[in-house]
Amino acid sequence: MAEGDFLEMATTTLGITIVPRHVALIMDGNGRWAAARGLPRFxxxxxxxxxxxxxxxxxIELRISYLTVYSFSAENWSRPREEVQSLLGLLHRFIRNDLSELHDNNVRVRVIGAREDLAPEILALLKEAEQVTAANTGLTLVVAFNYGARQEIAAAARALAEMVAEGRLAPHEIDADAISARLDTADIPDPDLIIRTSGEQRLSNFLLWQAAYAEFVFLPIxxxxxDQAALVSALEEYAHRERRFGRVESPRSAKTAS
Known part of the structure; x- marks a missing residue:
């Protein structure tokens, strides 16, 4: 069965109402994949x-609204210089080679992560991807670049502290919504599903605040x-989860019972 046929069947079987609105991917295992084949990490x-x-x-085919990918963490700068340069080169080629296809497919690119101290050519590349696709209304591809969740939360806390110091905000007005509004993802819905490959079962400083009620699927590959089949398998597992959000009965179960 061709990948496209499998995807079409999976979409029909799952039904669009239970496909998560926002899927986040921790793309882990590139180095181990290469090492197992005697190939360079690049x-x-x-x-x-x-x-x-x-x-x-x-x-796009499954009509997911938001796809967030952990492309380069704030900690990745500590890797060997040659590997960092290779990763940045791949980012450059991905945007240069794929931006036109993304735009043609109505994909909007968003970038989250710290932008201070980024090299001008990298910053220009990220801004170009956002600007070219800003008016698109299909899938929103959120690229987490130079991103760290702890750093993001700390930045939000500093912003709120400055507002308090300036008299523009009272301490008792600081709540979860106030913090969420000052994160990089302020206008992006929290992820419904986070998928991590390679068999590792941790977040690695990714979307710590936003993942409060996310479902997790850890894949051994x-x-x-x-590939498409791996994504569909994760969605099938997600479709069988009960998402209660702290309640006794999930919204899906309540709807079915009514």
Whole structure:
């Protein structure tokens, strides 16, 4: 069965009402994939970009509204200089080579993460991707670049502290909504489903605040092997989860019973 046929069948079987609105991906395992094949780490990252293309196309077909990808963490700068340069080169080529296709498919690109101290050419590249696709209304592809959730929360706390110091906000007015409004994802819905490949079962400083009620699916495959079928399998597992949000009965169950 062709991948496209499988996706079409999966969409029909699952039904659009139970496809999550927002899926986040922790794309893990590029280096291990390459090492297992006796290839340089760069080849693993290159194959990882191909997997990202497949994931974006599958998300479009499945009518997912938001797809967030953990492309480069704030901690990745500590990797060997050659690997960092390779990763940045792949980012450059992905945007240069794929931006036209993303735009043609009505995909809007958003970038989250700290932008201070980024090299001018990287910053210009990220801004171009956002500006070119700003009016698109299809899938929103959220690229987490130079991103760290703890750093994001700390920045929100500093912003609120400055408002209090300036007399523009009272301490008792600081609540969860006030913090959420000052995160990079302020106008993006929280993820419904977070998928991590490679078998690791941790968030690695990714969307810590936003993941409060997310469902998690951990896949044993390494990221370069991720394809449409892997995404569909994660969605099938998600479809069987009961999302109670602290309540006794989930909204889905209540609707079914009524």
């Amino acid at each position: 080849e693993g990252h290159r194959r990882g970009v191909e997997a990202l293309r497949r994931a974006v196309r599958a998300a 390494l990221w370069p092997d991720f």
